Amino acid sequence: MFNKETEYALRGLVYIQLQNLSGRKPGVTEIAKEIDAPPFYTAKILQRMARNGFVESLKGKGGGFYFEKDKPDLPIKDLIVSTEGDKKISGCGFGLKHCDANDPCALHELYAPIRDAINTLVSTETIQSLAKKYAK
Amino acid sequence: MFNKETEYALRGLVYIQLQNLSGRKPGVTEIAKEIDAPPFYTAKILQRMARNGFVESLKGKGGGFYFEKDKPDLPIKDLIVSTEGDKKISGCGFGLKHCDANDPCALHELYAPIRDAINTLVSTETIQSLAKKYAK
DNA sequence: TTACTAAAAGACCATTTTGTCTTTTATAAT
DNA sequence: ATTATAAAAGACAAAATGGTCTTTTAGTAA
Ligand code: FES
Ligand code: FES
Numbered sequence: 001m002f003n004k005e006t007e008y009a010l011r012g013l014v015y016i017q018l019q020n021l022s023g024r025k026p027g028v029t030e031i032a033k034e035i036d037a038p039p040f041y042t043a044k045i046l047q048r049m050a051r052n053g054f055v056e057s058l059k060g061k062g063g064g065f066y067f068e069k070d071k072p073d074l075p076i077k078d079l080i081v082s083t084e085g086d087k088k089i090s091g092c093g094f095g096l097k098h099c100d101a102n103d104p105c106a107l108h109e110l111y112a113p114i115r116d117a118i119n120t121l122v123s124t125e126t127i128q129s130l131a132k133k134y135a136k
Numbered sequence: 137m138f139n140k141e142t143e144y145a146l147r148g149l150v151y152i153q154l155q156n157l158s159g160r161k162p163g164v165t166e167i168a169k170e171i172d173a174p175p176f177y178t179a180k181i182l183q184r185m186a187r188n189g190f191v192e193s194l195k196g197k198g199g200g201f202y203f204e205k206d207k208p209d210l211p212i213k214d215l216i217v218s219t220e221g222d223k224k225i226s227g228c229g230f231g232l233k234h235c236d237a238n239d240p241c242a243l244h245e246l247y248a249p250i251r252d253a254i255n256t257l258v259s260t261e262t263i264q265s266l267a268k269k270y271a272k
Numbered sequence: 273t274t275a276c277t278a279a280a281a282g283a284c285c286a287t288t289t290t291g292t293c294t295t296t297t298a299t300a301a302t
Numbered sequence: 303a304t305t306a307t308a309a310a311a312g313a314c315a316a317a318a319t320g321g322t323c324t325t326t327t328a329g330t331a332a
Binding site: 010 | 137138140143144146147150223224227229230231242243246247249250251253254257260261266267269270
């Protein structure tokens with residue numbers, strides 16, 4: 001479904017949130033190992049996430065990544081769009097420049113509902129809601 | 137949704153089938169122009185389609201691409217899998233090595249139905265069924 | 273059979289994605 | 303203050319995808 005960067009970002013942030021629930025702030029090495037991703041690449045991606053304000057980070061001893069508790073939950077749509085744009089979420093299934101319900105492509109009738117479901121999924125689920133599913 | 141190669145292949149083959157309905161065998165130049173794809177790249181892709189046996193081709197004057205009438209319709213799933221593998225169609229939405237309903241990821245519950253719908257779509261629709269939608 | 277036509281083959285190049293690594297900067301604990 | 307620690311920054315490289323072009327082969331029509 002998603003590209004590698006998005007997958008690593010998703011799994012990484014969910015892992016961070018899950019650890020936060022236990023009061024921990026995991027570092028890149030631990031995160032990469034746990035989510036089965038290349039460590040250096042994971043570092044680069046998490047840096048981007050931090051720069052985008054999707055997650056907080058703290059340098060030095062005892063440092064690592066964490067979510068600010070008073071910030072609203074992060075819908076996974078936000079980070080998906082930021083890493084791979086919104087083609088998957090609003091593009092035409094046939095590859096036309098724009099999806100236009102008034103001038104639908106041959107796939108529109110069947111594809112549009114699927115795309116809507118994807119939209120609902122990524123708008124509804126947040127890093128926090130996903131982490132909770134693992135917490136139990 | 138799909139990558140460029142798949143999109144060009146889909147649109148190209150559907151265009152070919154549509155022309156076939158009028159008794160024509162379009163050539164690469166015409167196809168590329170009509171589906172708004174890079175001509176040389178389109179040529180390369182259609183060659184692959186022909187080598188895979190998804191479509192027939194004829195060289196020389198009056199030549200071009202066409203579908204053998206006595207062959208069964210071509211489900212778009214076949215060409216999608218041949219160009220980009222089946223990750224999009226059977227992979228885990230969270231990027232785990234395998235989707236396992238008995239050990240589901242945090243996205244499984246919501247994503248699996250969507251993936252099923254995609255599967256149904258690509259298994260049901262064929263190049264021929266898509267072309268018919270334009271024929272009317 | 274000659275000339276023309278159109279696909280096949282394959283070399284080549286560009287861009288994007290994915291991944292690696294070194295150096296620098298910030299933080300915390302002592 | 304010093305030292306250890308961990309993220310930030312950014313250069314670099316490999317692989318995959320996307321795209322271009324030239325030459326060869328096969329077919330058609332006259
Ligand atoms: S026009 Fe193609 S999906 Fe809507
Ligand atoms: S386990 Fe992830 S989608 Fe099924």
